[in-house]
Amino acid sequence: MSTLVAAHVPETRASSGFRFAMLLPGALVTFLLILFALGLVLFLAFRGNDGSLLGAGFSLANFITVVSDPLYWTVTLRSLIIAALVTLATVVTAYPVAYYLAFHAGRRRGLLLFLVTLPFWTSYLLRVFAWKIVLAYNGVLNSALIESGIWSEPTLAFLNTPAAVVVTLAHAYAPFAILPIYVALDTIPKSLIEAASDLGARPFTSFRRVVLPNSMPGVLAAALVVFVPTVGDYVTPAMVGGPASTMIGSLIQSQFGKANDWPFGAALSVCVMLVILLVVLVARGADRRFGSRT
Amino acid sequence: MKRDGRWLGLYVLAYLIFLYLPVLLIPLFSFNDSIQAAFPLQGFTLQWYATLYGNPALSGALVNSLVIGAIAASGATLCGITVSYMDLYGRSPLAATISAIARLPILIPGVIVGISLLILVNLVGLGPSRVAIVLGHILVALPTTVVVMRSRFAAIPRTVREAALDLGASDWMTFRRVMLPLSLPAVLSAFMLAFLISFDEFIVVFFLAGTEPTLPLYIWSQLRFPRSLPTVMALGTVILAVSFIIAGTAEILRHRGLGAVRRNPA
Numbered sequence: 001m002s003t004l005v006a007a008h009v010p011e012t013r014a015s016s017g018f019r020f021a022m023l024l025p026g027a028l029v030t031f032l033l034i035l036f037a038l039g040l041v042l043f044l045a046f047r048g049n050d051g052s053l054l055g056a057g058f059s060l061a062n063f064i065t066v067v068s069d070p071l072y073w074t075v076t077l078r079s080l081i082i083a084a085l086v087t088l089a090t091v092v093t094a095y096p097v098a099y100y101l102a103f104h105a106g107r108r109r110g111l112l113l114f115l116v117t118l119p120f121w122t123s124y125l126l127r128v129f130a131w132k133i134v135l136a137y138n139g140v141l142n143s144a145l146i147e148s149g150i151w152s153e154p155t156l157a158f159l160n161t162p163a164a165v166v167v168t169l170a171h172a173y174a175p176f177a178i179l180p181i182y183v184a185l186d187t188i189p190k191s192l193i194e195a196a197s198d199l200g201a202r203p204f205t206s207f208r209r210v211v212l213p214n215s216m217p218g219v220l221a222a223a224l225v226v227f228v229p230t231v232g233d234y235v236t237p238a239m240v241g242g243p244a245s246t247m248i249g250s251l252i253q254s255q256f257g258k259a260n261d262w263p264f265g266a267a268l269s270v271c272v273m274l275v276i277l278l279v280v281l282v283a284r285g286a287d288r289r290f291g292s293r294t
Numbered sequence: 295m296k297r298d299g300r301w302l303g304l305y306v307l308a309y310l311i312f313l314y315l316p317v318l319l320i321p322l323f324s325f326n327d328s329i330q331a332a333f334p335l336q337g338f339t340l341q342w343y344a345t346l347y348g349n350p351a352l353s354g355a356l357v358n359s360l361v362i363g364a365i366a367a368s369g370a371t372l373c374g375i376t377v378s379y380m381d382l383y384g385r386s387p388l389a390a391t392i393s394a395i396a397r398l399p400i401l402i403p404g405v406i407v408g409i410s411l412l413i414l415v416n417l418v419g420l421g422p423s424r425v426a427i428v429l430g431h432i433l434v435a436l437p438t439t440v441v442v443m444r445s446r447f448a449a450i451p452r453t454v455r456e457a458a459l460d461l462g463a464s465d466w467m468t469f470r471r472v473m474l475p476l477s478l479p480a481v482l483s484a485f486m487l488a489f490l491i492s493f494d495e496f497i498v499v500f501f502l503a504g505t506e507p508t509l510p511l512y513i514w515s516q517l518r519f520p521r522s523l524p525t526v527m528a529l530g531t532v533i534l535a536v537s538f539i540i541a542g543t544a545e546i547l548r549h550r551g552l553g554a555v556r557r558n559p560a
Contacts, residue, residue, distance in 0.1 A: 018465040022380050022469075023388065026393070029396070034395055034398060034433065036414065093309065116310070123534070126317070127317060130319055131316055140323075143330075171312070174312075232406060233404075233497075
């Protein structure tokens with residue numbers, strides 16, 4: 001007994017050094033690169049632009065401009081609508097794929113899971129670029145339509161429209177949505193579905209009353225991971241969107257580039273984060289209503 | 295149920311075609327003997343691939359991307375290992391908090407990650423530079439490495455670690471000699487995925503690059519010139535092929551040995 005106790009003393013002493021070494025890398029990255037850097041954005045948002053790095057004075061002027069200038073309302077509203085459409089499109093189209101993976105794929109499941117996640121690991125820039133060559137005036141879609149005799153004239157209607165932004169973003173973020181929904185569907189106990197059909201529920205009723213509500217946490221998670229990167233995107237609007245599809249991310253980018261008003265760009269960023277926080281809270285609330293099992 | 299499955303199977307096939315078709319147009323037109331990416335195809339050529347050779351701006355960007363990718367992936371993997379291990383076994387609120395914050399970048403749009411780091415690196419005097427890009431990419435890859443390592447550590451039965459500790463191994467020895475070797479395939483997988491994320495990343499690097507661009511920034515700079523589109527497509531084809539190979543290997547590694555750990559925990 002005494003040897004056991006003695007053996008534990010050096011262990012706890014070594015432990016504190018071990019804990020320190022193991023916690024250090026993560027602590028540095030999370031506290032410095034994430035929290036402190038975001039703190040800087042928040043700080044800068046309340047400063048005036050005098051050309052210096054951290055600005056001057058304290059005021060709400062940046063936020064007043066954001067709220068009072070209709071331009072920012074228009075662009076924010078457009079970003080929200082585009083992101084909402086993209087989220088809706090990706091989640092609705094991904095759900096049947098996730099359903100198939102969870103209940104019908106059988107031996108092909110591993111391969112299919114790999115195939116739907118593979119595009120996630122390829123260059124986002126190249127995926128957007130691919131749509132640029134598809135939608136261009138003398139591009140793939142126009143030339144294919146003329147070649148097959150469906151149209152006689154190339155059309156400008158594809159590129160540089162908000163619709164092009166929605167299609168491109170929905171394609172670029174499609175792989176994000178499948179995995180969370182699949183995981184939620186896969187963890188539904190099979191006995192639950194069997195019980196529903198034993199009790200006389202038709203397949204559609206058991207889907208609507210048992211499967212769908214139980215998969216809602218996955219659907220909400222999928223919606224979040226698509227909504228967040230799309231609402232702040234600036235690459236796709238620049239590549240395929242044209243001037244009529246400027247999004248809030250494009251405005252932030254230009255404040256740190258051409259416009260060179262960092263404090264105002266920081267204020268716009270804070271507004272975007274507030275919008276995302278609101279969406280997260282709504283999703284959380286919805287998750288709780290559906291009785292999250294996680 | 296059976297018939298549902300067949301219709302769904304067809305839908306999944308159509309979905310996969312939608313997913314891959316636009317991307318596969320890049321390799322298709324990279325072999326096409328025309329400046330325009332349009333039908334009908336004009337004949338097979340390798341000339342666009344030939345233009346990739348002996349281009350100093352391109353090879354400079356490639357070397358930059360490789361070096362930054364390797365360093366950022368090492369950093370992100372180290373953080374992923376330590377953060378997830380302490381989250382699972384550290385039994386401290388600090389470790390749990392760090393793990394939660396490490397997965398936070400998923401909820402921050404890339405543009406905001408980019409500008410917040412731009413402010414930070416300017417504040418500490420680094421400015422936009424390769425070091426700044428490495429920091430940015432550690433952050434972008436962190437949620438992935440944490441998730442990959444966490445699920446692997448969680449898959450190792452608790453009794454394995456407890457046995458090591460009971461036999462008198464210190465925390466450090468248990469981690470070094472037992473837990474880390476058992477999760478080595480996942481470590482390699484996390485490293486490769488983090489490398490891919492860094493190698494392909496554009497949104498954050500756009501703000502953090504100084505005078506030396508990475509490969510995605512080089513591509514972006516070339517997109518302004520219609521004449522260089524075929525070269526971009528040739529380069530894109532090479533990048534896509536490399537990405538597919540690395541991602542495939544990482545996927546195989548992630549699952550490798552998991553069954554052995556569960557069946558025969560030794």
